[in-house]
Amino acid sequence: MEGVILIGAALLAALVGAVVGAWLGYRGGQERALRETEKQVQSMLTEAEQQARAMVQEAKAEAQELRLQAKEEIVRLRDEAEREFKQQRRELQRLEQELQQRREKLDRRQEQLENRARNLDRREQALEKREEEIEALVAEQQAALERVAELSREEARQLLLQQVEEEARQDMARILREREAEAREIAEKKARAIIVTAIQRMATDVTNDVVVSTVALPDDSMKGRIIGRGGRNIRAIENATGVDLVVDDTPEAITISSFDPVRREVARIALERLIADGRIHPARIEKVVAEARAEVEQIIREAGEQAAYEVGVSGLHPELIRLLGQLKFRTSYGQNQWAHAIEAARLATLLAHELGANVEWAKKGALLHDIGKAVTHEVEGPHALIGAEIAKRCGVHPVVVNAIASHHHEVEQETIEAVIVEVADAISGARMGARRESLEQYIKRIKALEDVAKSFDGVQEAYAIQAGREIRVIVRPDDVDDLTAIRLSKEIARNIEESMEYPGQIKVTVIRETRAVDYAK
Incomplete structure (x- = not known):
């Protein structure tokens, strides 16, 4: 630096x-x-x-x-x-x-x-x-x-397995009986409470409305005037109404025979008016029959509208209204189908309220469930499927259509509303005084019920009791064990459901007992 x-x-x-x-x-x-x-x-x-x-x-x-x-x-x-x-x-x-x-x-x-x-x-x-x-x-x-046992190992194993299997089957049968009885008791209590509540809320009279097929005459001389000279009057009546008039030895009465209840009602009204008027000839017959037919059509429309009004169903297709009205002239086992439809709709309404289901669907399905019966004389097939097809064609909701089609199990039930419709139909048809059955039909149903039970293997005897409400089946104890007896009762019940038509329900009781008999000498 x-x-x-x-x-x-x-x-x-x-x-x-x-x-x-x-x-x-x-x-x-x-x-x-x-x-x-x-x-x-x-x-x-x-x-x-x-x-x-x-x-x-x-x-x-x-x-x-x-x-x-x-x-x-x-x-x-x-x-x-x-x-x-x-x-x-x-x-x-x-x-x-x-x-x-x-x-x-x-x-x-x-x-x-x-x-x-x-x-x-x-x-x-x-x-x-x-x-x-x-x-x-x-x-x-x-x-x-x-x-000691004089058995080989394999023989002893088979014997032991057989004993264990027998004990297991007995235990299974016992457990199944206990669980089934418990489930049935709980289900019956709940179902009884719901159904009784619904029935108590609706009072119904004993059904006694039957379509009249006999016309009373003032005297037997009226039969000749109805027949007319050479039978022209009776032919004119039959041709105009489409029915058969049966003039027999029944005093002061003429029987009207026809497969169509509406035609039979038209003929009854026309014949009563002709008898009251006294003027009976072909020209007068045609006029009176036309007036009676118009009157019946008016009655049908009013009856259909009244049924819909009484249960609170609105917006029905005119064809459905007319079919409902036709049910007024249709009976089943003595029960008027128009009144049955109204009663079933009311029951379905109460049940739907109790179960929390859709009230409108259940009510409409119950009201229309038997409309197929109004045309079964014209269309072949089960009335449930016929009614469902008509309802579908008239734009009814698919849930209601399924309820109509499945109330006799021709098709599978898809909703709770369908089950409610079936229950309402059964309650209305099975209650005391709702229906009557001829002796011949009753005997046929009882015999068919016993034949169904006897068709199964291991069945010794079968007896239908309580007017066909219960079937008691006695089986051979050597051929049927406890577990098989339980399965047999279910199979018999299923076969009865599939092959027979009956009101209400049928109880199937399978009895298996072993008796040991000996003699003291």
Whole structure:
């Protein structure tokens, strides 16, 4: 640093000399000015030297200070390096101690495992020896048992399995009976509560409305006037109404026969008017029959509208209204189908309220469930499917259509509303006084019921009791065990459901008993 300053001073002096020389050359003749200039230059040189020495001193001081700072930095870095080295050495010592401890633990664990393996080997050898002793004892006991029982091992196993199977079947039958009885008791309680609640809320009269097929006459002489000369009057009546008039020895009465209840009603009204008027001839007959037909059509429409109004169903297709009205002239086992439809709709409404189902669907399905009976004399097939097809064609909701089609199980029930319609139909048809049945039909149904039960294997006798409400089946105990008896009752019930038509429900009771008889001599 000092050398640099000296070189700067020399350069400055040389510059000053050059300036002075130039000045002296320019002013060569002015000596005075030269001396003054020389003095100025001398003073400038002196000042420059002083400044240079001051700068040298300052540079020396700065250099000394920089050396001190460098020494301090070196000392600081060396201290930091020593501290970091000591810290790393302590960390290495700690890791080395941990590794040593883990190595010692692994050594101890390995020693324990080796001891355990040696113990297991000894125990395995002891178990193998014990197993051989047990096998020898089992073989000896088995041989002894075979000698005592005079049975081979396979025969003893079969006998044991047979006994276990028999006991299991008895236990299964007992459990099934208990669970079935428990489930039936709970279901009957709930069903009884719901149905009784629904029935209590609706009072119905005993059904006694039967379509009249006999017309009373004031006297027997009226028969001749109805027949007419050469039978022209009776032929005119039969041709105009489409019915058959039966004029027999029944006093003061004429029977009207027709498969169509509406035609029969038209003929009854027309015949009563002709008898009351007294003018009976073909022209008059045609006029009276036309008036009676118009009157019956009006009655049908009013009856259909009244049925829908009474149960609160609106928006029905006119064709459905007309079919409902036609049910007023249709009976089943003495029960008027128009009144049955209204009663079933009311029951379905109450049941739907109790069960939380859709009231409108259940009510409409119950009201329309038998409309197929109004046209069964015209269309072949089950009335449930016929009615469902008509309802579908008239734009009825699919849930209601399914309820109509499935109330006799021709199709599968898809909703709870369909079940409610079936229950309402059964309650209305099975209650006391709702229907009547001819003796011949009753005997046929009872015999068919017994024949269904006797068609199963193992059945000894079958008796229908309680007017066909229950069938008691007696089975041969040697051929049918308890479990099979339970299954047999379900199969008989299912066969009855599929092959017979009956109101209400039929209880199937299968009786299996063993009797031991001996004689004391």
